[in-house]
Amino acid sequence: MNQHCPSSTDNWPEVKAVAERLLGEDLVQFIEACRKTSEPNSYLIAVLHKVQSKFGYLGASHLDAVAQLMQIPAAKVSGIASFYHYFRLQPRGKFIINLCLGTACYVKGADHLAEKLKEELGIDFGETTSDGMFTLEGARCLGACSLAPVMLVNEDMHGTVTPDQIPIILDRYLKKAKRETTNPPET
Amino acid sequence: MIGKRRKKINLTIDGTKVTVPEGTTVMQAAEQIGIRIPRLCYHPDLSLAGSCRVCIVEVKDMGYYVASCSAPVWEGMEVRTNSPEIREARRDIVELLLDNHPMDCQTCERDGNCELQNLAYSLGVRERLYEGKRKEFPIEDSSVSVVRNPNKCILCGRCVRVCAEIQGVFNLSQHGRGFHTVVAPAHLVKMDESVCIQCGQCINVCPTAAFLEKSSTEAVWKALANPDLHVVVQTAPSIRAAIGEGFGYPPGTPCTGKMITALRLLGFEAVFDTDLGADLTIVEEAHEFLTRFQTGGPLPMITSCSPGWISFMEKFYPELIPHASTCKSPMSMLSTLAKTYYAERMNIPAEKIFMVAVMPCVAKKYEAQRSEHMMPDGRPYTDAVLTTRELIWMIKCYGIDFTRLPDGQFDAPLGIASGAGDIFGTTGGVMEATLRAASRILTGKKPDRLEFTEVRAVEGLRDTYVAIGEQNVHVAVANGLHNAKTLLDKVVSGEEHYDIIEVMACPGGCIGGGGQPYPSENYHVLDPQLLRKRASALYTIDGSKELRESYENPALEELYETYLGSPGSVKAHQLLHTQYRPRLPRGIR
Numbered sequence: 001m002n003q004h005c006p007s008s009t010d011n012w013p014e015v016k017a018v019a020e021r022l023l024g025e026d027l028v029q030f031i032e033a034c035r036k037t038s039e040p041n042s043y044l045i046a047v048l049h050k051v052q053s054k055f056g057y058l059g060a061s062h063l064d065a066v067a068q069l070m071q072i073p074a075a076k077v078s079g080i081a082s083f084y085h086y087f088r089l090q091p092r093g094k095f096i097i098n099l100c101l102g103t104a105c106y107v108k109g110a111d112h113l114a115e116k117l118k119e120e121l122g123i124d125f126g127e128t129t130s131d132g133m134f135t136l137e138g139a140r141c142l143g144a145c146s147l148a149p150v151m152l153v154n155e156d157m158h159g160t161v162t163p164d165q166i167p168i169i170l171d172r173y174l175k176k177a178k179r180e181t182t183n184p185p186e187t
Numbered sequence: 188m189i190g191k192r193r194k195k196i197n198l199t200i201d202g203t204k205v206t207v208p209e210g211t212t213v214m215q216a217a218e219q220i221g222i223r224i225p226r227l228c229y230h231p232d233l234s235l236a237g238s239c240r241v242c243i244v245e246v247k248d249m250g251y252y253v254a255s256c257s258a259p260v261w262e263g264m265e266v267r268t269n270s271p272e273i274r275e276a277r278r279d280i281v282e283l284l285l286d287n288h289p290m291d292c293q294t295c296e297r298d299g300n301c302e303l304q305n306l307a308y309s310l311g312v313r314e315r316l317y318e319g320k321r322k323e324f325p326i327e328d329s330s331v332s333v334v335r336n337p338n339k340c341i342l343c344g345r346c347v348r349v350c351a352e353i354q355g356v357f358n359l360s361q362h363g364r365g366f367h368t369v370v371a372p373a374h375l376v377k378m379d380e381s382v383c384i385q386c387g388q389c390i391n392v393c394p395t396a397a398f399l400e401k402s403s404t405e406a407v408w409k410a411l412a413n414p415d416l417h418v419v420v421q422t423a424p425s426i427r428a429a430i431g432e433g434f435g436y437p438p439g440t441p442c443t444g445k446m447i448t449a450l451r452l453l454g455f456e457a458v459f460d461t462d463l464g465a466d467l468t469i470v471e472e473a474h475e476f477l478t479r480f481q482t483g484g485p486l487p488m489i490t491s492c493s494p495g496w497i498s499f500m501e502k503f504y505p506e507l508i509p510h511a512s513t514c515k516s517p518m519s520m521l522s523t524l525a526k527t528y529y530a531e532r533m534n535i536p537a538e539k540i541f542m543v544a545v546m547p548c549v550a551k552k553y554e555a556q557r558s559e560h561m562m563p564d565g566r567p568y569t570d571a572v573l574t575t576r577e578l579i580w581m582i583k584c585y586g587i588d589f590t591r592l593p594d595g596q597f598d599a600p601l602g603i604a605s606g607a608g609d610i611f612g613t614t615g616g617v618m619e620a621t622l623r624a625a626s627r628i629l630t631g632k633k634p635d636r637l638e639f640t641e642v643r644a645v646e647g648l649r650d651t652y653v654a655i656g657e658q659n660v661h662v663a664v665a666n667g668l669h670n671a672k673t674l675l676d677k678v679v680s681g682e683e684h685y686d687i688i689e690v691m692a693c694p695g696g697c698i699g700g701g702g703q704p705y706p707s708e709n710y711h712v713l714d715p716q717l718l719r720k721r722a723s724a725l726y727t728i729d730g731s732k733e734l735r736e737s738y739e740n741p742a743l744e745e746l747y748e749t750y751l752g753s754p755g756s757v758k759a760h761q762l763l764h765t766q767y768r769p770r771l772p773r774g775i776r
Contacts, residue, residue, distance in 0.1 A: 010506035011769045060374040064772065067373070073351070073775045074373035074382070079360030 019065035027051060031069045041072055048081055057088040093128045093135035095173050098152040102141035105149040109162075113149055114138070116163040120170055133177060134170070198264035213255035213266055214242055224268055225277060225306060227394060228343035229256040232713040233352055236344045240280050241306065244268045252276060278310045284341050285312065286319030287366075288395075295339075295396050300705045302394030303341060324369060329377035331401055331556050332385035332549040337369045340397035346370060346389035353694060353713065355669035356499065356774065358383045370397070373772075382502050382774040384668070386495035386692045387549035387574075387701020391712040400549045400702060403571045404581055410541040410570070411454040418541045419529075420450050421459040421521050421601070425547040425612030425697035426575050428724035432704045433579030434589040439720030441728050444594020449582045450545075451595055459525065459601040461544070462608030464517030465620070467524075467746070468492065469607060469737035471763055472514045473624040474754035476687060485509045487663075487678060487685035490617050492516045494554035495692025495701075497767060499668050503776055504675050505769035513764040517611060518544050518551055519560050521601060522568035523762050528750050529601055537562065541570045545578050547612070547700030550692065559765045574702025603742035606729030613722040614666035614696035615642040615649065618689040622653055622662070623736050629656040637735050643726070645695045645718040648673060660686045667694040672776060698722055 020028050030050060034043035047070065051062050058081050067074035081087045099117060101110050114125075117136055121129050128135045144150045147159025158169060193208035200217050207216045214224050228239035235257045243252035247265035252273065255266075267273065285307060292298050324337040342361065347370060351357040358372050358381050372381030390398040410418050431442040450458045476488050491497060491512040500507055515523065522544065526537040544551060554560065555569035562568055573581070582589055597603070607623055610616030619639045626634035641651050642662065647670035650663045663685050665671035671690045677683040693699045695718035703721075710717040729735060737743070751759045 009508040009769055011771070011773060012506075015771075015773045060376075063374065067775060068773065071775050073357035073360075074772065075357055075360035075371075078373040078375075079362050082362040083364055085364075 015068055019068040022061055022065045023051065023069070024054070027054065028069065031066070035070065040070065044070065044072060044077065044080060045084075048077075048087060052087060057091045059089070059091070090128055091132065093133050094177055095133060095153050096135045096137060098137050098139045098142065100140075100142045100144075100148070100150045100152075101138045102145070104141075104145035108148040110149040112163050113151065113161055113166065116166045120166055133174060196260045196262050196264075198260050198262070198266065200266045201268055207260055209259075211260050213244060213246075213253065213258045213260055213264075216260050217244075217255065217266070217268055222268055224255050225310060226256060227281075227302065227306060227341070228345065230345050230348070230392060230713070231711065233345060233348040233392070236348070239284075239341070239343055241277055243273065243276060243280075245270055245273050274310070278312055281307055281310050282312055282316065283319070285315065286317050287322060288341065289321065289338055290315075296399055296402075297396040301396065320366065322366075327371075327377060328401060329379045330383065330385060330553070331379070332552045333378055333383065333387060333390065334399045334401050335371070335378060336397050336399070337371070338397075339395045340370055341395060342368055342370065343394060344370075345392040345394065346398055349388045349392045349713075353667050353669055354384070354386060354388055354499075354692070355672050355776070356382060356384055356386075356503075359389065380772075382772050384495045384498040384502065384692065385550040385553045385701075386668075388693065388712075390549065390701055391703070391705070400574050400577070401552060402577060403552065403573055404577050406571045407543055407573060407581070410543070413541075415539065416541045417456055417533075417535050417539050418454065418543065419457040419459060419525055420455040420543040420545060421461045421464070421518065421525075422446060422450070422545045423461045423518065423547055423612060423697060424465060424609050424616075424725060425700065425703070425721065426545050426578070427609075427728070428612060428698055428721045429547065429575055429703050430579060432707055433575070433583075436590075437720075438707070438710060438717050439724045441724045442589075443728065444596075445589055445592040447595030447597060448592040449587050449589055452587050452592075453581060453585055455543070457529075457598040457601075458595070459521060460597040460604045460608070461517045461521055462604030462611070463601050463740070463742060464519075464521030464524075465492075465608035465611040465617075466605050466737035466740045466743055467520050467763065468514050468517050468611075469617075469620045469624050470743060470754050471520075471759060472512050473621055473628060473737075475512055475514065476621070476625065477628060478755070480686065487661075487688045488512055489687075490621075490689045491765075492611065492617055493690060493692045493697075494548065494550040496668065496671070496690045498550065498553070498770075499671075499692060499774070501767055501770040502772070503774035504679070505773075506679065507675060508767050508769065510678070511767060513760075513766060515560070515763055515765045516551075516554060517608075518546060518572075519554065519568060519765070520763050522555075522560075524601060524746070526562060526568055527762060528746065532600075538564070538566070542568065544569050544572045545575065546572050547575050547697045547703045548572075548693070549574060549701045551702075575700075576702055576704055579704060600742045600745065603740060604734075605737050605740050606732040606735040607737045608740075609725050609728045609732070612697045612725050613643075613718075614645060614691050614698075615664045615689065616696065616725065617691075618642045618662055618664050618687070620737060621687065621689075622655065622660075624738055625660070626655050627736060627738050629658060634736070642689075643722075645699075645715055645722055647694070650674070662687050662689075664689045666691040666696050666699075668692055676776070694718065695722065698725070 034040050063077050067077045125138050150159050195206050196209050197206050203220050205216050224242045227241040228236045237254045237257040242255045244255045245267040246253050322338045327335040347359045350359045361368050410416050427443040430446050431440040447458050489510045522542045525542050530537045552572040555572050607620035622639045642664050647667050653660050663674050665674050694713050698721035699718050
C-alpha cells in the first residue's frame, strides 16, 4: 500500500468483511482457490452453483458478495445469473409444487389444476408465496402418467388430482409446517 | 509482429478490386472504396458485438449472409454489398426491430437524430407489415442525470460496451433472456443506487432514446417567465466549441459571441463565463498544489473539476480521496460567487437569483444537487443545469435564428476570463493552465512559455516531466476513466510517483462530454477527429486572447482584494472548497 494513501477513506476492508460474512468460510475459501488459477473469471458459474446450493437461491446481496470477492463487476455477475434458467434469483418456498404439464396430464385436466393453484396461491409459475411456504413450478413429465393428472409436492406424489382437492392438499402442508414450527422435528 | 508489415489481401467488393492489410474487416475494406455498409450495433471505438446483423453482405460460395463488421477479409474473397436480396434482408431486419419499437417518433426526444429512424428511412422501410409485441418496462428516472427507457432499447449493447470499455465502470449489463432481455445495472437496481457515475456516455452512444439526460428545460423556461426572479446563466468553456454543430456549423467553429446573444434573447439577465470559475479554480488549485508540494503531500494532487471522475473516485478509488483537490469545480465556484459576491454587489437577495449552468456534461446535474453544494438555507447554488443539447433545443424552440445573430459579450465581473480558462474544456487544459500558473509562482515572473503542447492531444493518456524553474514536475493527464485506471493503479500501488494528475471522466475531456451535441454526419461519438476539431476551437480562442494566464485576470484580482482576501484564505475555503466521501456500492476496478 502506498504510504501516501491513508486508509481512512478506504472502505475495502468493510466491503470485504461484509461479503465474507455473508458467504461463509467454505465459499470464501473456494473463491480464493479460484482466484489463484490462471483464469479466475472462468470460475464464476462454478461459484454461483455453490452459492445457490448453499442458500437455495442467488439473492442480490449474494451476487454482490461474489462480485466483490472475485473482483468481477456486479452487473456482469447479475447479468449472467439472470441469463441461465438454472439459477434462481428469488428464495424458494418450504414446499415446491411441481405440476405436471406433460401431454397425458394435460389432456386429463392439468390446465384446470394450474388455474386453481394460481388462484389459491396468488402466484404465477416460477413464483413463491409471500409467506415463503409454496413455490409453484411446472414440469414436462414426472413419469407417472398412469396417475394423471399428477403433482409433486417436495417428495410426495399426488395422483388423479381434481381442482377441488387443491385447497385441501395445500392446507395439509400448511398444517404440517405449523406443527413443525411448534414441535421442531428431532434432528 | 513488430516491424513486420501485415500481409496484403486482395478481394473484390461489388466488382471493384481492393487491396487491404490482413485482418481488415469487410466493412473497413468497403469504406476504402467509398461504400458505407449500413450498421447499427457497430461502433469503431468499441469492441465488436455483431449482434444486430444490419451490416450483412453476400460473399461468394458462402451459404449464408456475413456480418461485415466482424468478418475479416481473405484472399480472393468476392463480396456483394448491394444485391436486391441483401437490401431486402437488411430492410427486413430493421423492420423486425421496428415491430417491437414504440411508434412515437414524432414525440420522441431523438426525433431527427435517431440512428434507427435514419436507418429505417435509408433502407426504405415505408410501411409496417407486422405489429410486434411492445416492451412494457417502467421508465427508470431515479437518477438526476440519466434516464433509462428500456422500451426504446434495441439491445445493440453499445451502452454496455462504452460503460465497460471506455469508462471502466461496467454498470450496465444485459439481464434475462430473449424478448425479456433488459439492459440495466446489477440486480436491475435504480441508476442512482448503482455504480453509475452519471457521465452520460451511454446517452451519447445510444442509437435511439433508450438513454437520455434528465431534462431541465421546463424548470428553466419557468424561471425565465417568473418576474420575481433574477435569472442568470453561465456557460462552460466547451459549449462555445460545440454549440455551433447544432446549427449546421462544421465541428470546431467557435461560437462564443452568438451563444451569448442567443442567451440574452432567451431572457437571461446576465451571462457569465464559467471560464472565470476556471481561472479561480487554477489560482486556488495552484495554491493548494504548492502548499502540498512544499509540505510533502498528499501527492499526487488530482484535479477535481470533472464530477464524473469525482463520483468514480468515491465509488471505485475511495482511498485516493485525500489526493483530490478540495477545489470546487469551476461551475460550482461561479455559482457560489453569483449568489454571494455578485448578489451583494448588485444588492439582490441570493434567494431571488436563479442560476442556470450550461454544461457539456450530465454529471453536472448531479454535482449541482450534491449536499456539499447547497447554500446555508439548503437550496442549491446552481438551480438548473442544461446540457449543450438542451440549450440548442431551447434556442430552436424559441425561434432564434442562431446563424444570423451578432456577437455578444459576457457580463462583468463574472464574465472576464483568461485563455487558460477556455482550454479547461479539453483534456490537458486544466494541466496546461496549472502549469502556466505554477511557472509564474515558482519562478516569480511572467512565464517564458505559455503553451505546454506536451500535455495536449485528445488521446487518452499522457505521462511526462515538465521543467518549471528549478523543479522537474511529474505530470500525467487521463481522459476516459478506463485510461485513468492505468494511472490510478500506479498511484495506489506506489509504483510511480506523480506530482499532479488531471483526470477527466469523458473521452477528450468536456468537449466529448455526455451532454454534447450528437455528431453530425461524417462523424461519430468518441471520434478523435471530432474531438480534435472541438479542441482546436478552444486553443484558437486561447491563442487569440491577450489575457492567457489565470493569475493576470483583473476580475480575480478585484475579487480577492474586495471579497475573498487571498488564495486559500478562510473565506476562500468556506466558499470555494468542498469535500468528498466514500460511497456505496463500491465499484469493481
